[in-house]
Amino acid sequence: xxxxxVPLVTLNNGVEIPQLGFGVFRVDPGTTDRVVRDAxxxxxxxxxxxxxxxxxxxxxxxxxESGLARDEIFITTKLxxxxxxxxxxxxxxxxxxxxxDYVDLYLIHWPTPEKDTYLEAWRSLEQILASGRAKAIGVxxxxxxxxxxxxxxTEIVPAVNQVELHVDFQQPExxxxxxxxxxxxxxxxxxxxxxxxxxxxxxxxxEAHGTSVPQTILRWHTQIGNIVIPKSNNRERMxxxxxxxxxxxxAAEIATIATLDRGEDGRNGSHPNDVN
Numbered sequence: 001x002x003x004x005x006v007p008l009v010t011l012n013n014g015v016e017i018p019q020l021g022f023g024v025f026r027v028d029p030g031t032t033d034r035v036v037r038d039a040x041x042x043x044x045x046x047x048x049x050x051x052x053x054x055x056x057x058x059x060x061x062x063x064x065e066s067g068l069a070r071d072e073i074f075i076t077t078k079l080x081x082x083x084x085x086x087x088x089x090x091x092x093x094x095x096x097x098x099x100x101d102y103v104d105l106y107l108i109h110w111p112t113p114e115k116d117t118y119l120e121a122w123r124s125l126e127q128i129l130a131s132g133r134a135k136a137i138g139v140x141x142x143x144x145x146x147x148x149x150x151x152x153x154t155e156i157v158p159a160v161n162q163v164e165l166h167v168d169f170q171q172p173e174x175x176x177x178x179x180x181x182x183x184x185x186x187x188x189x190x191x192x193x194x195x196x197x198x199x200x201x202x203x204x205x206x207e208a209h210g211t212s213v214p215q216t217i218l219r220w221h222t223q224i225g226n227i228v229i230p231k232s233n234n235r236e237r238m239x240x241x242x243x244x245x246x247x248x249x250x251a252a253e254i255a256t257i258a259t260l261d262r263g264e265d266g267r268n269g270s271h272p273n274d275v276n
Contacts, residue, residue, distance in 0.1 A: 005245070006018045006019055006020045006043075006045070006046075006242075006245070007019045007020075007222065007245070009184055009225075009227055011136050011159040011160065011184055012157055012159050012182040012183070012184075013136055013159055015104070015105075015135045015136045015159065017046060017074055017104070017105065017136075017160075017184070017227060018044075018045050018046035018074055019222050019226075019227050019228070020044070020046065020218070020222065020227075020228055020230075020241075020242065020244070021044060021046030021047065021048050021074070021076075021227065021228070021229040022036070022039040022044040022046065022047055022048065022229060022230070022231065022238070023048045023049075023188065023229035023230065023231040024036065024047070024048065024049050024053060024055050024058075024059060024231060025048075025050075025053055025188070025231060026053070026231075027053070027055055027058075027231065027233065028055075029054050029055040029057070029058055030058075031058075031233065032055040032057075032058025032059060032061075032062070033058040033059075033061040033062040033065070034062075035058075035062075035233055036058065036059050036062035036063070037062045037065065037066065038235040038238060039238055040062065040063075040066045040068065040073070041235075042235065042238045042239050042242050043242055044238070044242060045068075045072060045073050045074060046073075046074040046076075046229070047059055047063070047073060047074070047075050047076070048076045048077075048162075048188075048229045049075075049076070049077050049078075049098075050077055050078035050080070050107075050109055051077065051078065051079070051080045051083070051090065051093070051094055051097075051109075052078070052080045052109065056077060056094055056097035056098050057097045057098075057099075059075070059098060060097060060098040060099035060100065061099070063075070063098075063099070063100070064099055070100060074104040074105070075098065075100065075103050075104050075105075076103065076104060076105040076106070076107065077094045077098065077103055077105075077106060077107075078106070078107040078108070078109040078140060079091065079106065079107065079108050079109055079121060079125070080109055081109060081110050081112050081275070084108070084112055084117045084118060084120065084121035085117060085120060085121070087120075087121045087124035087125060087128075088124050088127065088128070091106060091124075091128055091133070091134075094106075095133070101133065102132065102133045102134065102135065103133070103134050103135070104134070104135045104136065105134065105135065105136045105137070105138060105159070105160060106125060106128060106129075106134040106136075106137050106138075107137070107138045107139055107140045107160065107162060108121050108122060108125065108138075108139045108140060108142075109140050109141070110140065110141045110272060110275045111139070111141065111142050111143070111146040111272050112275075113273070115146075115149060118139075118146070118150070119149070119150065119153055119154060122137075122139075122150060122154050122156075123154060125137040126154065126155060126156050129156065136159040136160070137156065137158065137159060138158040138159045138160030138161060138162065138183075138184075139158045139160070139161050139162070140161065140162040140163065140188075141162070141163055141164070141272045141275070142158075142161050142163070142272065143174070143272055143273070144173065144174060144177045146272065147161065147177065147178075147181070147183070151181065157181060157182055157183060158183050159183070159184060160183065160184045160185075160186050160227070161174075161178055161183050161184075161185055161186070162186040162187075162188055162229075163185065163186070163187065163188065164187075164188055164189050164267060164268065164269045165185065165187035165188075165189075165190065165221075165226060166187065166189055166190055166191060166192040166193075166197075166217070166266075166268075167192065167197040167202070167217055167220070167257060167260050167261070167266075168192055168195070168197055168260065168261065168262045168266030168268075169261070169262065169263070169264075169266035169267045169268070170258065170260075170261040170266075171185075172258075172261070175224075175225075175226075179225075184227060185225070185226050185227065186226065186227040186228070186229065187221055187226045187227065187228050187229070188229060189268060189269065190217065190218060190221050190226070190228040190229070190230055191214050191217055191218070191230055192268060193268050193269070195268060196213060196214060196217070197213070197217070197260060198213070199260055201256050201257070201259075201260065202216060202217070202257070202260070205249065205253050205256065205257070208253075209247045209249075210247075211244075211247060212240060214230075214240065214241065215240060215241070215243065215244050216249070218230060218241060218244045219244045219245075219247065219248070219249055220249060220254060220257050222244065222245075223248070223249055223254060224254065
């Protein structure tokens with residue numbers, strides 16, 4: 001298999017985001033710069049971090065040491081729950097840790113139970129967007145109910161909703177709502193956070209294309225329109241995850257994968273309403 005260019009997804013404000021990125025959730029801060037340098041060497045140009053991960057500094061060092069121009073790398077970070085009433089200050093802290101004067105995408109990490117808090121935070125993100133220090137703004141882990149309130153009571157439609165989404169938990173209703181409202185869906189844990197579906201159906205599809213099951217799953221994501229941010233500490237696995245654009249799943253294969261959805265029983269992470 002050969003490496004092909006990563007497609008760009010145009011967000012609702014015209015900003016382009018690489019459809020395949022690299023996540024650093026649970027990447028040890030002490031190894032983050034090495035891991036991210038490896039990812040950049042492989043070819044990734046979209047990096048996803050967050051304040052709560054504790055590794056923004058490592059991402060920033062890797063970018064600075066890469067020799068790549070800042071505008072060649074798409075950087076996402078996130079506003080943590082406890083900072084939602086002080087979003088402007090929290091954003092400045094993220095910029096300082098990343099060593100950059102802007103991010104490409106800034107997300108509210110979770111919808112806190114106090115609904116007015118995430119609305120207040122979103123209005124601060126609207127200010128950050130207007131300042132040009134974030135090229136796009138969005139949310140993470142928002143349900144349809146959260147999005148409906150946000151759209152009804154604020155001015156700007158989120159560019160992205162980053163949510164748990166994988167073969168076992170496909171979220172078709174949320175994906176349809178997002179498409180109707182011009183919100184891009186970005187899948188965290190796109191391979192199931194290590195619980196990769198080992199069904200005979202996926203194995204057969206992978207065998208038919210001469211690919212691995214993880215490559216097949218990532219290709220499924222991109223073909224149905226999801227942005228994906230797989231993670232790995234292993235350079236060889238990073239390269240395998242990156243090498244997914246020289247084969248195409250058929251409509252029948254995509255339909256087969258749709259039958260593997262387990263709904264809420266397939267969720268690995270917390271429900272947004274359960275996170276404080």
